[in-house]
Amino acid sequence: MVSEISPQISPQISPQSWPRPASGMPSEIPSDCLTATPTLSVRGLTKRFQQKIAVNDIDLDLFPGEIYGLIGPNGAGKTTLMEMMVGAAMPTLGEIWIDGQPFRSDQNSSRLQRCIGFLPDDYPLYDDLSVWQYLDYFARLYGVRDRRDRLYDILELVQLTSKRHSLTTTLSRGMKQRLGLARTIIHQPSLLVLDEPVSGLDPVARMEFRNIIRTLQQGGMTILISSHVLSDLADFCTTIGIMELGHLVESAPLEELYQRLSRQQIFIVSLGDLADLEAALASQACVISQTRVSEREIRVEFEGDAGGAGELLRSLMAANLPLCQFNHTREDLETIFLKHLDHKQVS
Amino acid sequence: MITTTTAKILELGLDKIGDWNPQLMRELQGRLRWRNLLMALIPTILLQTFIVLKYVVKLPVEGPANRYCMGPTPNGMPLCERLGTSAASGWQTNWPLFWADILKDLSLVVPWVVVLGGVYLLAADLSKEIRRGTLNFLRMSPQQGRQILLGKLLGVPILLYVALVAILPLHSFVALHTDFDFAKILAFYGVLVATMVCFYAAALWFALVAEALQGFQPWLATGLVAVILMAGMQGDAQGSVLNWARLFNPLNSLRFLADNTPSKDNLGIMLDGILTDTHGLRHFAWWYAPIGADFRSYALLAISNALGFGLIYWLLLERRFQSPATSIISKRHSYGLSLWAAVWFVGFDLQQDCADYCFDPNYIPGTPNAIWLFASFSPSFIILGLLLIALLLPTPQALIDWARYRRQGERQSDRPHAQLTRLLQDLLWQDNSPPMLAFGLNGVIVLAVLALGVGVQGTVSLTQLWVIWGLYELLLLNGLLVVQRLAIANFTHWRWMAIGALLAGGLGVPMALGLLGIQTGTSGGSLFLFTLMAPQAVEVANFGAMAIAFAVQLSLTTLLTTTFSRRLGQLGQSEWKALSEQRPRPRLASLDR
Known part of the structure; x- marks a missing residue:
């Protein structure tokens, strides 16, 4: 069974090519967690609750340094999938490998548990402990060495150093969420699983959270994150998966997803006769369709990437057309997702 | 300054403790605060003061x-x-009795508060x-469940421990x-700790198992x-398993205190309550x-009883903590539990008239028969059986x-002998398999202990014992x-239906027969064999009626086993088919790299 997912080395990312850790980040991922195999592999992962199949036959690989965004409507099975991946729920069927080794939460997998950090949606804290005591407690549970230094580094990273003596109950929601994240990464896991980490946070808190995620990625962590704030995911995810009714219906790098599913448009404003512009566009292979938006503006349905749009602009300029605006846009992740849902509902 | x-x-102490057991450190950190300590210590000190003053006055x-006083006792x-002849000299005082009274009150309070308080907390x-x-x-952390639970056990009731330590100096002094x-007194402490x-x-285990009670577990x-502690304070219960409850109440070990004391006569007259044997404990x-x-x-x-059960609960607790979705007890542990429970049950049940002869070496026991013996043993047997049904039953999904x-395994192996061996091993040892065979083996273990007890007594017919045991075993099986069949039938409330079915079968049928005027000795009394x-x-x-009863029970067992196995096989097969159906895989970019 293991041979089915024999080690695959990502061409883009290898341990040697990982960026240097940023300030506040672990100086290095523990050697136990540092391998060239996928950080997380699941095959045929299925979860049944009585007659309901919450997660249905999911295959997935996450490679070191990858940020995988999991999106889907409520009840799609995202949380259940994540809980199974981290050992918080037992799969009905399927296999999970962490760093190439089979992982079962009900067996003695304490070494592998050290490679996982999990921040659930509703993250409870201990009211009777201070921020420092809370993190110290989890650092001890995970057997973190050089605890004191590590705690200061982590507090610095999540910007809670000044609050270290405060009771956890006195923190704001955003601070609590950052404390939860600090707890999740205190033991320097190679795999970080975040379930709706920014839900209920204000824009500033979300931005702070995004920055922390980027820093962690730079440190080489593999991150699986689910969120309903798709603009955030589009900001830092390398890969996106769409779940629906327990199935993983899409899974691809973000750019590929944009290319494949995002409708690209170019809005061109000309000072000259639009008929000349229309004629020039008609001869371009990358132009799918064109529509007059106003007397001076044309909307072009376009196939290609940003480079292709540049080529198009250059060819129009070479034809001496009096262009005064050339705006290349594409549908964002949210639109792609909504379209996807609409399509599913219609079909 | 002192506070700092x-x-x-x-x-510093907590840091050292944290190196050994982080969970204990966390519990202590949350509880060892000045306010909490004062809340634990002040009532303890007030209580001690009150008790001492109560007797000083x-x-x-x-x-x-x-x-x-120590003079003659004409009216009780x-x-x-006086100590001297002058009117100013003090009275001759029975100080041992004075201290014994204080000891009695202190000892009465401690076990109730410490045991009940700790269980609640x-x-x-x-x-x-x-x-x-x-x-x-905590489950997902790499710490062993044992460490976490030990931290809880030692840390959560820490304020009770502090209160206990605060009361011990006076208790020992007295x-x-x-x-x-x-x-x-030291032995009393030992029994209390055990x-x-x-x-x-048990409290930790109960909190985990009864998760569905949603916060009602502590109450x-x-x-x-x-209830168990109070049952342990009961009056005479010789030759009954109820005697067992006495071992769980540490106060009973105080009833021996006044024995062989220099001033026993003097104290014995005046001592009351728990410091004297007023409940026939001498004939235990x-x-x-x-x-x-x-x-x-x-x-x-x-101590052996308490520690033995403590160990059993601890093993159950560790298992439940690590694997909350599996059956409450493993099949392997169930055999040990049955052996342990049977040794206690039989040990207490086999001596109905022990008060007469156990303490008299010249006494020759009578000849109790197996029916009478089993009738007294049956409540324990039924409780153990029902308990095993609840503990051993896997979840419906686990069974499927x-x-x-x-089914998947069968496809890989074609040898029937290997399949049968693996099936038997599964049924006897594997946790998610149907527990019928394990249940039967547990019954055999109990019977072996019972037969040993009968053998020790040497006066009971083993044949009768076999007949009754066989009928009971089949009935429980x-x-x-029925419970298993209901479990996989996909009824929403199958647990309640199962409890209803067991109650109807266990109590409803005998009651119905009773209402119809049928007694064991009358015509139709053989129906009670079922x-x-x-x-x-x-x-x-008569023999014929017993043979028919056996045949009917066996037929029923065969029928139920067959229908259950068939249905389980169908469910396993359909699920296997459903899950193994190939469907188009989603695009997996990471696989394409």
């Missing part, structure tokens, strides 16, 4: 008679005599962790000033333990051994998963099969 130094020492101040109350803490969702984080043997271990582990757990026997005749035997048995995996009143029915039933 103390805080630093405490911090009773000391003789003027005659003619007082409880603590000693007359007071532990169950409440764990149920709160479950409801809050933090327990999963004990030393009576003329009781101090070794007995009882705490037992009930504390229910405390109530149940209070187990496996015909006169345990109550000797304090050391009693203390040793009480087992059937599915078995059929109950288990009920839990089989021992009484065997007494009057």
Whole structure:
């Protein structure tokens, strides 16, 4: 069974090519967690609750340094999938490998548990402990060495150093969420699983959270994150998966997803006769369709990437057309997702 | 300054403890605060002061008679005599009795508060962790469950421990000033600690198992333990399994205190309550051994009982903590539990008239028959059977998963012999398999212990015992099969239906027969062979009726087993098909790299 997912080395990312850790980040991922195999592999992962199949036959690989965004409507099975991946729920069927080794939460997998950090949606804290005591407690549970230094580094990273003596109950929601994240990464896991980490946070808190995620990625962590704030995911995810009714219906790098599913448009404003512009566009292979938006503006349905749009602009300029605006846009992740849902509902 | 130094020492101590057990450190950090400590210590000190003052005011101040005087006792109350001849000299005071009275009150309070308080705190803490969702984080940490649970056990009731430590100096001081043997006081402490271990582990386990009670666990757990402790304070219950409850109450070990004391006569007249044997504990026997005749035997048995059950609960607790989705007890552990429980049940049940002969070496036992013996043993047997049904039953999904995996396994192996061996191994040892065979083996273990007990007595017909046991075993096995069948039938409320079915079968049928005027000795009395009143029915039933009863029960077992196996196989097969159906895989970019 293991041979089915024999080690695959990502061409883009290898341990040697990982960026240097940023300030506040672990100086290095523990050697136990540092391998060239996928950080997380699941095959045929299925979860049944009585007659309901919450997660249905999911295959997935996450490679070191990858940020995988999991999106889907409520009840799609995202949380259940994540809980199974981290050992918080037992799969009905399927296999999970962490760093190439089979992982079962009900067996003695304490070494592998050290490679996982999990921040659930509703993250409870201990009211009777201070921020420092809370993190110290989890650092001890995970057997973190050089605890004191590590705690200061982590507090610095999540910007809670000044609050270290405060009771956890006195923190704001955003601070609590950052404390939860600090707890999740205190033991320097190679795999970080975040379930709706920014839900209920204000824009500033979300931005702070995004920055922390980027820093962690730079440190080489593999991150699986689910969120309903798709603009955030589009900001830092390398890969996106769409779940629906327990199935993983899409899974691809973000750019590929944009290319494949995002409708690209170019809005061109000309000072000259639009008929000349229309004629020039008609001869371009990358132009799918064109529509007059106003007397001076044309909307072009376009196939290609940003480079292709540049080529198009250059060819129009070479034809001496009096262009005064050339705006290349594409549908964002949210639109792609909504379209996807609409399509599913219609079909 | 002192506060700061103390805080630093405490911090340093907690740091060292945290290196050994982080969970213990966390529990102590959350609880060892000045306010909490004062809340634990002030009531303890007030209580001690109150108890001492209660008896100080009773000391003789003027005659003619007082409880603590040492003169003659013409009317049940000693007359007071002065130490000297002058009117100013003090009274002769029975100080050992004075201290014994204080000891009695202190000892009465301690076990109830410590045991019940600890049970409540532990169950409440764990149920709160479950409801809050933090327990999963502890489960997911690389720490062993044992470490986490030990941290809870030692840390959660820490304020109770502090209160206990605060009361011990006075308790020991008072004990030393009576003329009781101090070794007995130490033994009382030993029994108390063992009882705490037992009930504390049980409380944690109960909080995990009864998750569905949603925060009611601590109240229910405390109530149940209070009932057990009170049952242990009962009056004479010789030759009954109810005697067992006495071992769980540490106060019973105090009943031996006044024995062999220098001033026993003097104290014995005046002592009351728990410091005297007013509940026939002198005739406490187990496996015909006169345990109550000797304090050391009693203390040793009480400690062994509590620690043994503490260990069982601990094993169950560790398992439940690590694998909350599996059956409550593993098949392997169930055999040990049955053996352990049967040894206690049989040990207490086999000596109905032990009071007459256990303590008299010249006494020749009578000839009790198997029916009478089994009738007294049957409640314990039924309770153990029902308990095993609840503990061993896997979840419906686990049963279906087992059937599915078995189906997958069958495809890989074609040898019927290997398949049969693996099936038997599964049924006897594997947790998610149907527990019928394991249930049967547990019954055999209990029978073996019972037969051993009968053998020790040597006067009971083993044949009768076999008949009754066989009928009981089949009856309970059929109950288990019904419960299993309901479990996989996908009824939403199958648990309640199962309880209803068991109650209807166990109590409803005998009651219905009773209402119809059918008695065991009358015509139609053989019908009781199909009920839990089989021992009484065997007494009057003829061979033919018993053979028919056996045949009917066996047929029912076969029928239920067949239908259950078929249905489980169908479910396993359909799920296997459903899950193994190939469907187009989603695009997996990471696989394409």
